[in-house]
Amino acid sequence: MGEHGNGDPKSGAVITAGEGESGKYAIDNPGLPPHRPRLADVDEKAAKRAERQVSVLFILSIIGTVVTFVGYFAIGQTDGDLHLLRLQNTLLGVGTALAMLGIGLGIVHWAKTLMPDHEIVEDRKPLRQEVHREEAQKIVTEVLDESQIARRPLLRNTLIGAALLAPLPAVAFFRDLDRSEDFGVERMRHTLWAPGVRLVRDPTGTPIRAADLTIGSAMHVIPENLREITYHGERLAEKAKSVVLLMRMNPNEFRNTIPGREDWTVDGIIACSKVCTHVGCPVALYERHTHHLLCPCHQSTFDAAENFKVVFGPAGRPLPQLPISVDEEGFLIATSDFTEPVGPTYWERGHTDPEGDYPA
Structure with missing residues (x-):
């Protein structure tokens, strides 16, 4: 350490506060400044x-x-x-x-x-149990x-x-987000999709043939009868519920895991609701190699090859699948409405539907 004892605090090499000649190195508490009344x-x-x-x-x-x-x-x-x-x-x-x-x-x-x-300045009081x-x-x-x-x-x-x-x-x-007279949870249970309703491009309204989709492609579609609604506000509300993502994959890569849905696809063409089941954001990112759909809001990920089941993220249930077929003219059509409510889970969706369309 050397003869001066640099490492010894008592060697005199370091003068601490309050020590030295007449305490000149000490720093006194300045106290609070004088109060100036307003x-x-x-x-x-x-x-x-x-x-x-x-x-x-x-x-x-x-x-x-x-x-x-x-x-x-x-x-x-x-x-x-x-x-x-x-x-x-x-x-x-x-x-x-x-x-x-x-x-x-x-x-x-x-x-x-x-x-x-x-x-x-208030002194800190000792901790007490009572x-x-x-x-x-x-x-x-x-x-x-x-x-x-x-x-x-x-x-x-x-x-x-x-x-x-x-x-x-x-x-x-x-x-009062919805001013219509029939506002209620039943409006969330049903969309414009119905047997025979054609899938059309948005916004042109052009019907879609199965041959229009190549393997790996995806497109945003709406129901053809949406054009029959004249009131702009109602059209937007119905479109928000009914919007669908249509994609095509190799039929051999699709693995149906839900009994009763064997005829819901057409040669690898499959359709689902675009409304995320987490908080309702639009699911629009499709990865053709993994067949994964990604919601950009909270990264919920769904597997299109397995009935849109959740594979990652906060979503609690799969995206509702739309059953589709082909009409006599070769255009893609829906064979029914969604068989479950679209969008985020809400309390009333667990109740038995009065028309018996949805499971309790």
């Missing part, structure tokens, strides 16, 4: 003014929620009118922004102007006193009103 701390008029400003922000939040409801319910369905659609979108955007920003800015302004801003009710109650009381909720009813009432109204548009939006 204007609202010493002037009640300024505090009242800050209270009114916060309340105005909360009231703006309430107004924003009302504007959102007006845009959503008063205007209603726009039926393709671009002027109404722009007005509705503007009201929804402005209303939602006011509702959220009003509460956020109000709480921030409240904390900066009225709540105590003293810096304190909860001290009186101490917890004291802490809650101190929080209420510091927030000044009890002293300032205008703040309390406007905050309660804004907080109660702000979530309502989201509740209405999610509940």
Whole structure:
């Protein structure tokens, strides 16, 4: 180590804090900086003014929620009118922004102007096994006193009103995603596919012959009767449920594992729902060599060669398979609807279908 003892802390080579001549190397605790009171701390008029400003922000939040409801319910369905659609979108955007920003800015302004801003140091208390009710109650009381909720009813009432109204548009939006009168779980059980409905290309509507598909190819198809729906919103909803992925593989590579589906394919041509059974994302990536279908959202992987069973990922059940055949003109047709509900699993799908089409 050498004669100077560089490795010995007592050798004098290293001077620690608090040691040396007159302790000049020690660093004293500087403590907390002096507190500078705000204007609202010493002037009640300024505090009242800050209270009114916060309340105005909360009231703006309430107004924003009302504007959102007006845009959503008063205007209603726009039926393709671009002027109404722009007005509705503007009201929804402005209303939602006011509702959220009003509460956020109000709480921030409240904390900066009225709540105590003293810096304190609180010693860590020893861990105890029993909860001290009186101490917890004291802490809650101190929080209420510091927030000044009890002293300032205008703040309390406007905050309660804004907080109660702000979530309502989201509740209405999610509940009212489908405005049709027959909304219900039964709409999820059935699609436009039916015996004799042709498979057509999207968006041209061209029927598909078996000879149009080569081994390894895949295409996005829809039911021909989708074109009969004139209302745009209903057409989109039905298309979302009925969209199908059609592919062709070597018939020798297909291994049917479900009894009763022996005649659901045509010379290696097989069809399935594109709606992932996890959360409903569109399954569109087909790997021709492994016959795997990949959902890009959460990487659920399905094996088309074995009735679209799940081979990887969070999906809990196979993709529904569409039974297909060929009509007299050589075009591909469906022989029935899907024999199980498409899309993500939901609670009601386990119940017995009233028409007896689906197993319980």
